[in-house]
Structure formats: C-alpha cells, structure tokens
Amino acid sequence: MKIELKEDIGFSAAHFVIGHKKCEHLHGHNWRVGVTVEGEEDDRGLVVDFLELGHMMRKICEAYDHRLLLPEKNSGLKHTEDGKITKVSACGREYEFPTEDIVWLPVLNITVEELARVVIDEVAKELSKYPNVRKITVFVEELPGESATEERNIRG
Numbered sequence: 001m002k003i004e005l006k007e008d009i010g011f012s013a014a015h016f017v018i019g020h021k022k023c024e025h026l027h028g029h030n031w032r033v034g035v036t037v038e039g040e041e042d043d044r045g046l047v048v049d050f051l052e053l054g055h056m057m058r059k060i061c062e063a064y065d066h067r068l069l070l071p072e073k074n075s076g077l078k079h080t081e082d083g084k085i086t087k088v089s090a091c092g093r094e095y096e097f098p099t100e101d102i103v104w105l106p107v108l109n110i111t112v113e114e115l116a117r118v119v120i121d122e123v124a125k126e127l128s129k130y131p132n133v134r135k136i137t138v139f140v141e142e143l144p145g146e147s148a149t150e151e152r153n154i155r156g
C-alpha cells in the first residue's frame, strides 16, 4: 500500500545557485514538499498515521523555514563567522548575514534536486523506526511545475 501527503507542507527560504547565471542572485522560494510512504498496513489498517507523518514533515521543514540555505560542499563559496555575523563570498559577491538566519546543508548547491535528497535523508531517519515501511519518496517543488523527486528503499 502507498500513502501520499502533499498538502500544506513546505518552507519559505532564500538561496542562490553557484554557477548559474540567473539563479546566482540571492532570491527566495516557497518550496513545497510532498512525501509518499509504501509498506504493509499495521493492525489498525494504517501504513503511517497521517497525523504523525504530517507532524514529522512539518518539523523537518520548520528547520529551513524563513532561513537562508547555504551549501557546505561548494568550494566556490567562502565564509567567515564572527559570532552573530557570517560573511559570505560567492559568485563575485560579498554578503553579511545574521549567523542564526543561516542553515548549512551538506550539499554542493541549494537546488531542488539536492533539497529532495536532504529531506529524504531526514524522512528515512525518522521512518526507520517503523518496521512496516519499505519505501519512501520525497518530492520538492521550487516553482509550480518545477520539482525533483527522490526515492529510497528503507528495507526489503
């Protein structure tokens, strides 16, 4: 059985894409996130309780909401942190941001593809506690019609 949750989950965040002519300018999106979970139904007839799944997805997204997302693994981005201020240099531009407004992600660039992978890592960690869950799919949409989907087998 496969269940799907795709309404009212997402986050608003700023980013730029290093090495992309247009998207290297700082800008933001209302990213939308969806998840599907496949597995056997438990003795209540549920794969995963939608309430629990929704709570889990919102908690994951909350960490990125109203933040600037920056990639940890891009050599084209340099930064220095001085307490409350982080100075960032990338794409020939210099920025200063409040350190607390930045979320560093273990990716090469903040793209919809990389975000789908980061989010599915979080979802996989949470859902590994459920012995009946076999496969998950995470969908991240940046603009209407522009999305990335990542699948992961949890077991089996």
Ligand SMILES: [Zn+2]
Pocket (backbone or CB within 6 Å): 015, 023, 027, 028, 029, 142
């Ligand atoms: Zn963008």
